[in-house]
Amino acid sequence: MADCNNCPAKDNCTSQDICTIKNNPYNFVKNIIGVMSGKGGVGKSTISALIAKDLKNKGYRVGVMDADITGPSIPRLFQIEDKRAAANEKGIIPITTKEGIKVISLNLLMEEEDKPVIWRGPILSGIVQQFWTDVLWEELDYLIIDMPPGTGDVALTVMQSIPLSGIIMVSVPQDLVSMIVAKAINMTKKLNIPILGIVENMSYVLCPDCNKRIQIFDGENTDQFLKEYGLSLIGELPMVKDIANISVNGNSELTDEVRNIFDSISNRIITTLN
Numbered sequence: 281m282a283d284c285n286n287c288p289a290k291d292n293c294t295s296q297d298i299c300t301i302k303n304n305p306y307n308f309v310k311n312i313i314g315v316m317s318g319k320g321g322v323g324k325s326t327i328s329a330l331i332a333k334d335l336k337n338k339g340y341r342v343g344v345m346d347a348d349i350t351g352p353s354i355p356r357l358f359q360i361e362d363k364r365a366a367a368n369e370k371g372i373i374p375i376t377t378k379e380g381i382k383v384i385s386l387n388l389l390m391e392e393e394d395k396p397v398i399w400r401g402p403i404l405s406g407i408v409q410q411f412w413t414d415v416l417w418e419e420l421d422y423l424i425i426d427m428p429p430g431t432g433d434v435a436l437t438v439m440q441s442i443p444l445s446g447i448i449m450v451s452v453p454q455d456l457v458s459m460i461v462a463k464a465i466n467m468t469k470k471l472n473i474p475i476l477g478i479v480e481n482m483s484y485v486l487c488p489d490c491n492k493r494i495q496i497f498d499g500e501n502t503d504q505f506l507k508e509y510g511l512s513l514i515g516e517l518p519m520v521k522d523i524a525n526i527s528v529n530g531n532s533e534l535t536d537e538v539r540n541i542f543d544s545i546s547n548r549i550i551t552t553l554n
């Protein structure tokens with residue numbers, strides 16, 4: 281029988297008898313959102329960080345778990361790459377960013393951030409499990425999990441050993457309708473995890489001189505694809521320098537256009553999970 285007292289899923293769960301999820305008795309996390317993509321490099325980590333910052337701005341208690349163990353970019357996105365997490369008898373203490381967001385990443389536990397982790401799947405999966413069971417998240421309204429790209433071993437571990445409230449799927453226009461995204465969507469559906477929506481990153485380029493939107497890919501089959509899978513597009517982000525530079529400048533350079541898109545994405549998350 282699972283330990284359900286402080287499980288975020290306890291109100292809607294029907295599988296207490298067979299559930300094997302372990303929860304940390306010190307943690308009370310209300311909502312857990314996995315940010316997933318069919319393949320790497322589409323902006324999943326950047327979007328995880330910017331959703332977390334927007335939720336924090338709205339006054340929520342927010343944490344970010346970097347489950348992309350072999351490509352951990354979350355510490356740099358929060359400019360905490362020089363910090364190292366400590367532990368006490370209760371568990372691992374996440375680093376708190378200047379915005380007040382709690383963050384854990386393997387890089388915050390490694391001596392040097394550029395040392396590769398040459399470990400096989402079961403060890404990587406074990407680390408992700410520990411990020412849930414052994415990190416002192418304490419009370420959070422939202423825990424954002426930057427998932428590893430694709431549908432491999434570690435992604436499966438996140439989905440099976442952490443009680444996710446929902447998934448945000450990140451894609452780029454040229455592969456929104458592709459088989460790779462469909463695989464990730466089907467995996468999520470098979471594991472009965474709700475998809476809160478799709479965020480299309482690098483949807484268009486904004487001309488820095490005239491502010492004209494340039495749509496590089498026409499995305500003509502997108503509507504049909506979304507309809508087929510019963511999903512909605514909850515944000516379309518431009519490809520712009522201020523997003524590419526958040527690990528250097530933080531949020532300070534973000535335009536109102538980009539801020540408004542994240543405001544609307546996080547509002548959708550809040551209302552869907554309420």
Ligand SMILES: Nc1ncnc2c1ncn2[C@@H]1O[C@H](COP(=O)(O)OP(=O)(O)OP(=O)(O)O)[C@@H](O)[C@H]1O
Binds near residue numbers: 319523
């Ligand atoms: N909308 C955007 N405009 C400009 N640059 C972007 C945008 N989104 C992401 N990038 C840049 O694209 C690169 C990849 O982004 P990111 O690391 O967030 O992707 P990822 O999907 O998490 O990658 P991985 O799967 O390898 O971890 C980064 O250099 C990031 O700064």
